[in-house]
Amino acid sequence: MSADRFISSFAADLEEYLGFKEQMGFYGYSRIVYLQRFDAYCTSHSLRVFNRATVEGWVSSELDRSATSRSWMSYIRDFGRWMRAHRDPDAYVLSDRWKAGFTRTRPYLLTSSEIERFFTAAVRVEAASPWAWQAVGFFSLMHCCGLRTGEARRLLASQVDLDLRQIEIIDSKARRSRRLPITEEVVAVLAACDQASRSRFGPREPFFISSTGAPVNPSSVGVIFNRIWDQAGLPRPTGGRQPQPYAFRHHFAYANLQRWMKDGTDVTAMLPYLARYMGHATFDSTYYYIHTSPDFLDSYADVVAASQGMLPEVGFE
Structure with a gap:
């Protein structure tokens, strides 16, 4: 790609960050698009410090353009983590308060x-x-x-x-x-x-x-x-959750969690591998499967709490 795709004071940092992501196997085009928007925002506002005002100012401007999705916020949050680790220990990491709240539907659990x-x-x-x-x-x-x-x-x-x-x-x-x-x-x-x-x-x-x-x-x-x-002559529920192809993916996740729990394996140590295997960007998606089976909700009640802050995120999201 062109070496001048970024022109702000963060251009060199953005290029090195993307190189790091590519080494981790993440080549997403949408990440580049949104970071270019951030770069253009910083250029037009002559911003040179990666602080809260810079990051949240850009996020607010993006929300003014479209508030239908907030998944793109993970890109600037992840870049903030990289900046803090490699450039500036005071670099701002976008707060989770910007994440949109949503309720996941419970999947159909295959037996x-x-x-x-x-x-x-x-x-x-x-x-x-x-x-x-x-x-x-x-x-x-x-x-x-x-x-x-x-x-x-x-x-x-x-x-x-x-x-x-x-x-x-x-x-x-x-x-x-x-x-x-x-x-x-x-x-x-x-x-x-x-x-x-x-x-x-x-x-x-x-x-x-x-x-x-x-x-x-x-x-x-x-x-x-x-x-x-x-x-196969399998019955269908008269209401509520219905069987569908995606139920196999859900089963793969919680069946592994159940197996590790049964074998006495450290679940928190295995979650990064499960997240990577399933192609999850963050552990939030993997944690979801902990809550899909009512059979072991209580057993795993402390897994998420114990894992927060302990597990490295796969490729910084």
Whole structure:
């Protein structure tokens, strides 16, 4: 990228900070866009000190432009942490009071029996499309690797290395990327899926494919999930939380937490690995899964409190 993308008195710091993020595997374009806005603000106001007035002045100006989302605040907050660690111990870190409050909905919690019956039905799902042979592989990645639905949909054949037993998730949420190891069982499932797709379509770019050779679309994932669920004879709640594909990602998270708790493993020590594996920008997203299962809410009541201030954030968010 151009060396003059920043022109304020913080230009050199911003460039070095982005280099640090890239070394950590974070290449998000939106981060650059918002930091360029911050840079332009500092230039127009002749600001040279990274203090509260500078940071909150820019944040206020951005909120005047659009108050629909505050996720971009993590970029300037993270840059403040980097500045404090590498440049100025008095650098200002944006206060959490700027975070917008919101209430997360509780997910549908899959049981072991539901998962077993689902995959038993997925093997013989009635579908005229490639879902007939790729449904097991698609939902196995969500269940065994905690992938987001979109990450599985956008997975390319070139990003699946069955010999090295790993997959590459490129430019996912907030343009973050990560490499994930997969088990021999998952390798076997993906190998069968790949062989069937190759015999039908030949070499292809998407790993999971539609009847037209394009990547599968979001609506088809929900359709095939519901079809498998119904063919498995699984009941549906009459109200409240409903089963959906994303429930596999939730299950991956809290099943690991339960396993660590059962084995006596230090959960606070393992959370950074779980956050990195799942592609979370901060531990806030990972902490959420601590509260998804009523079976161990009380057991984990002190995990978040004990973890705050102890765990390094993965790549400074």
